[in-house]
Amino acid sequence: DIQMTQSPSTLSASVGDRVTITCRASQTISSWLAWYQQKPGKAPKLLIYKASSLESGVPSRFSGSGSGTEFTLTISSLQPDDFATYYCQKYNTYPHTFGQGTNLEIK
Amino acid sequence: EEQLLESGGGLVQPGGSLRLSCADPGLSFSRYGMSWVRQAPGRGLEWVSGLSGSGASTYYADSVKGRFTISRDNSKNTLYLQMNSLRVEDTAVYYCAKDWKGSTGWGQGTLVTVSS
Numbered sequence: 001d002i003q004m005t006q007s008p009s010t011l012s013a014s015v016g017d018r019v020t021i022t023c024r025a026s027q028t029i030s031s032w033l034a035w036y037q038q039k040p041g042k043a044p045k046l047l048i049y050k051a052s053s054l055e056s057g058v059p060s061r062f063s064g065s066g067s068g069t070e071f072t073l074t075i076s077s078l079q080p081d082d083f084a085t086y087y088c089q090k091y092n093t094y095p096h097t098f099g100q101g102t103n104l105e106i107k
Numbered sequence: 108e109e110q111l112l113e114s115g116g117g118l119v120q121p122g123g124s125l126r127l128s129c130a131d132p133g134l135s136f137s138r139y140g141m142s143w144v145r146q147a148p149g150r151g152l153e154w155v156s157g158l159s160g161s162g163a164s165t166y167y168a169d170s171v172k173g174r175f176t177i178s179r180d181n182s183k184n185t186l187y188l189q190m191n192s193l194r195v196e197d198t199a200v201y202y203c204a205k206d207w208k209g210s211t212g213w214g215q216g217t218l219v220t221v222s223s
Contacts, residue, residue: 098144
């Protein structure tokens with residue numbers, strides 16, 4: 001099975017910062033990658049699908065890029081509401097494996 | 108995107124069984140593959156099981172293979188997860204999701220606690 005590895009595991013940043021989270025697949029997955037935001041006690045929220053397509057209603061400060069085995073999620077200017085945990089997920093074939101998560105915390 | 112509605116969680120002893128249900132209030136349930144995803148307390152998301160729109164093809168994580176069975180009833184717009192031989196490490200919030208654009212339609216989840 002394809003493994004998904006996110007980095008960093010924890011990221012400390014300030015409001016207004018530009019941050020990037022990386023997700024690597026152990027084999028190529030073309031562009032079949034999604035990004036989610038999750039807050040404590042809540043279900044994950046889809047942010048990005050097909051590596052770079054912004055889900056409806058998601059602020060434009062979120063963007064995704066990459067294809068093949070390396071992908072990034074960028075938040076252009078952090079807002080207070082953005083401090084959460086972020087996950088990538090491959091969905092080209094089953095299993096739809098998730099990365100281990102990146103906890104974005106306030107510096 | 109309408110939210111899915113999970114139910115059936117609860118407290119069960121190790122070795123016991125539980126059946127989870129996931130209702131889709133939408134009109135196109137049978138068009139989509141569906142998955143179950145779980146999250147143990149303080150841990151990340153783990154994909155557990157998925158199946159095709161017809162239900163003919165099923166897939167499982169190694170951690171649950173042989174113990175869990177996924178199924179669907181397209182006439183009732185409902186997804187199921189039969190969980191047998193439950194272990195303490197199966198304790199988690201279980202979510203169902205529509206396999207579209209990744210995973211969509213997440214509900215509030217249902218908590219499964221395996222403990223003696």
